[in-house]
Amino acid sequence: xxxxxxxxxxxxxxxxxxxxxxxxxxxxxxxxxxxxxxxxxxxxxxxxxxxxxxxxxxxxxxxxxxxxxxxxxxxxxxxxxxxxxxxxxxxxxxxxxxxxxxxxxxxxxxxxxxxxxxxxxxxxxxxxxxxxxxxxxxxxxxxxxxxxxxxxxxxxxxxxxxxxxxxxxxxxxxxxxxxxxxxxxxxxxxxxxxxxxxxxxxxxxxxxxxxxxxxxxxxxxxxxxxxxxxxxxxxxxxxxxxxxxxxxxxxxxxxxxxxxxxxxxxxxxxxxxxxxxxxxxxxxxxxxxxxxxxxxxxxxxxxxxxxxxxxxxxxxxxxxxxxxxxxxxxxxxxxxxxxxxxxxxxxxxxxxxxxxxxxxxxxxxxxxxxxxxxxxxxxxxxxxxxxxxxxx
Amino acid sequence: xxxxxxxxxxxxxxxxxxxxxxxxxxxxxxxxxxxxxxxxxxxxxxxxxxxxxxxxxxxxxxxxxxxxxxxxxxxxxxxxxxxxxxxxxxxxxxxxxxxxxxxxxxxxxxxxxxxxxxxxxx
Numbered sequence: 001x002x003x004x005x006x007x008x009x010x011x012x013x014x015x016x017x018x019x020x021x022x023x024x025x026x027x028x029x030x031x032x033x034x035x036x037x038x039x040x041x042x043x044x045x046x047x048x049x050x051x052x053x054x055x056x057x058x059x060x061x062x063x064x065x066x067x068x069x070x071x072x073x074x075x076x077x078x079x080x081x082x083x084x085x086x087x088x089x090x091x092x093x094x095x096x097x098x099x100x101x102x103x104x105x106x107x108x109x110x111x112x113x114x115x116x117x118x119x120x121x122x123x124x125x126x127x128x129x130x131x132x133x134x135x136x137x138x139x140x141x142x143x144x145x146x147x148x149x150x151x152x153x154x155x156x157x158x159x160x161x162x163x164x165x166x167x168x169x170x171x172x173x174x175x176x177x178x179x180x181x182x183x184x185x186x187x188x189x190x191x192x193x194x195x196x197x198x199x200x201x202x203x204x205x206x207x208x209x210x211x212x213x214x215x216x217x218x219x220x221x222x223x224x225x226x227x228x229x230x231x232x233x234x235x236x237x238x239x240x241x242x243x244x245x246x247x248x249x250x251x252x253x254x255x256x257x258x259x260x261x262x263x264x265x266x267x268x269x270x271x272x273x274x275x276x277x278x279x280x281x282x283x284x285x286x287x288x289x290x291x292x293x294x295x296x297x298x299x300x301x302x303x304x305x306x307x308x309x310x311x312x313x314x315x316x317x318x319x320x321x322x323x324x325x326x327x328x329x330x331x332x333x334x335x336x337x338x339x340x341x342x343x344x345x346x347x348x349x350x351x352x353x354x355x356x357x358x359x360x361x362x363x364x365x366x367x368x369x370x371x372x373x374x375x376x377x378x379x380x381x382x383x384x385x386x387x388x389x390x391x392x
Numbered sequence: 393x394x395x396x397x398x399x400x401x402x403x404x405x406x407x408x409x410x411x412x413x414x415x416x417x418x419x420x421x422x423x424x425x426x427x428x429x430x431x432x433x434x435x436x437x438x439x440x441x442x443x444x445x446x447x448x449x450x451x452x453x454x455x456x457x458x459x460x461x462x463x464x465x466x467x468x469x470x471x472x473x474x475x476x477x478x479x480x481x482x483x484x485x486x487x488x489x490x491x492x493x494x495x496x497x498x499x500x501x502x503x504x505x506x507x508x509x510x511x512x513x514x
Contacts, residue, residue: 031424046482047453048428244427244454317431319451344453345430374449374456 019064020157020219024226028240035243036128038065043242050245051347054208055390057237058163060229061246067131068156068216069124069138073147076120078283082291083141084114085268087281091116096188096205099124100268100276101134106296107264108271110134111256113205115190123152123201123216127258141292157222161229162212162249164390165236170195170202170213172232185213196228207246209253210390251342251353254311254386260322260341261309261355267300270357272309272385274301307338308363311387312371312380314352319345320371320380326356330370330377337362340371346387353387354380395419396486400499401508404460407486408502413468413493418450418459421512423485426452429478434459434491439467443500448491450481459491462500469493 016039019025025032030041041062043050053059071080077089085100091114099112110130115123126134131153139149161170171179175194182193182202190203198221206212217225230238247257256262261271268277277297283289312320320326326338343354354371362369365384370377395401400408405422409415423429431451441447441461448459471490474480481489503511 042454043427046428048430051453248453317451318433318449319431319456321456345451347428347453 017065017154019062020222021062021064021159021226024223025062025240030240030242033243036065038128040065041240041242043244044240047242047244047248048347050239050241051248053237053239054163054210054241054245054249055348056164057239058161058165058169058212058233059208059241059245060226060233060238061160061162061241062226063158063160063214064156064219064222065128066158067126067128067134067151067153068158069126069131069135070150070152071122071124071138071142071147072120072150073145074120075145076122076147077116079142079145079147080114080122080124081281081283081289082145083138084112085277085291085293085297086114087278088114088116088122090281093118094189094191096190096203098188098276100273101137102268102293102297103264104293104296106267106293106300108258108262108266108268109137109264111258111262115201115203117190117201125158130258155219157217157219157225158214159217159222159226159229160206160212160214161233161238162206162208162241163210163238165233165238166210166212169229169233169236169238170215173228182213196225196232198225200225207253207255208249209255209386209388210249247342248344248347251344251355252346252348252386252388254355256309256355257342267297269297269300269305270307270309277301305360307357308360309341309385310338310356310358310363311383311385312340312343312354312356312369313383313387314354314371315379315381317352318373318376318378319343319352320354320356320373320378325372326358326362326380327370327372327377328362329368330379334370334377337369343371348388352378355385358382395505395509397505399486399505400462400502401505402460402462402500402502403511405512406460406462408462408499412495414463414465414496415490416462416492416494417490418481418485419508419512420485422450422457423482423489426450426457427454428452429481432475432478432481432491434470434475435467437467437470441465441467441494443498450478461494462502463494463496464498464500465494465496467492468495
């Protein structure tokens with residue numbers, strides 16, 4: 001056995017920020033891990049059991065490490081239009097949008113979910129590892145506007161209930177007067193609601209490929225909500241689920257992870273997410289609206305892609321992992337045609353899956369390639385993403 | 393959990409039980425760190441092992457680790473039940489989740505249970 005990193009042994013990492021749910025995790029016997037400066041649950045019992053519970057029943061996740069940046073003011077929408085790649089002024093109140101913030105060269109600084117709560121009030125949810133850089137970039141970019149940014153990350157807890165039973169569980173705890181509006185939430189919409197007696201922003205969003213909700217609450221209310229959800233969810237098969245299951249779930253769902261599929265050297269178009277970029281957005285007077293990275297992304301959108309993000313289905317047993325070379329074939333001396341960004345044995349499908357950037361000439365679904373798995377080629381086949389789509 | 397005191401251990405989280413043949417497995421610390429083990433790649437019966445060399449792979453949903461041989465010798469049996477259902481390595485790493493039986497001609501550096509426990513808590 002290799003010596004495993006200290007961060008995966010469950011040893012406490014005291015310099016990390018603790019979630020407001022830390023004591024709950026400890027009481028549940030979680031293995032804790034250091035993640036983006038936070039001490040978070042890696043797993044409670046079994047990665048596969050937690051993964052499967054989300055696919056078949058429900059899982060409860062602590063996502064309090066995510067960053068919440070509130071942007072408010074008369075020009076909040078215009079400020080975000082100039083700061084982010086999408087058209088936020090066109091976002092209706094109560095709706096959410098998957099979004100990116102890019103640098104001048106079009107490289108992705110972070111992927112985000114932006115919620116519009118009111119005409120002049122937005123919440124930008126950033127990855128824990130990028131909260132500081134996003135906060136600084138946004139602060140600079142909105143400075144010319146009548147808008148202010150408030151980092152609510154540390155006073156906000158975020159818990160997610162994900163899985164086919166999520167609606168039953170969340171509505172069973174919802175204030176009767178709010179049940180209909182929670183039940184009526186469509187994917188990527190949000191509403192204020194009282195859940196287990198606690199004021200929450202309830203969003204129908206997630207990172208698992210299942211139906212589910214994310215609940216934003218005051219940090220000091222988090223333990224009470226967490227316990228209420230576990231208790232109400234028990235007859236529905238809910239289990240607490242850690243970051244390990246979150247990663248395997250999002251991989252099966254073909255969702256990018258910052259640091260794997262996305263980074264500063266990647267444009268949204270490289271990742272197949274050019275749809276989030278609105279090159280044609282205009283201001284109130286109909287004039288083209290500049291935003292940071294626009295020129296670079298316009299050029300990128302017009303150019304032939306140099307690499308394409310694809311799904312790879314493993315035909316052998318050994319899984320491709322982040323950083324492994326993709327080869328044109330399993331033959332000795334085969335050319336390197338790409339790099340794996342994420343990979344794991346898929347608990348749902350029972351075979352290895354991976355995402356990879358490959359040369360566009362090798363990106364057609366059905367193409368047979370190989371991955372150099374620690375010195376030995378493993379055969380893979382290009383498949384369309386996602387690997388898993390929930391039954392509708 | 394309490395480590396069996398009759399076993400020898402390595403710094404790389406293998407255990408070794410004396411005998412003819414000797415038995416090799418991975419510790420509960422290793423199995424817990426890996427998470428759910430889904431695939432074992434083990435040497436074949438008859439293969440010659442050298443103490444300290446990589447002789448297999450243990451793959452979980454989360455990560456993969458190499459298996460180092462604690463001994464020099466010849467593989468005489470592979471735990472086919474564990475290959476078929478690697479979850480037994482998680483559920484019973486010191487028992488039914490053993491990996492190899494080896495005719496031993498030499499050993500690498502070995503630790504007692506106390507020494508291993510002290511090291512893996514460090």
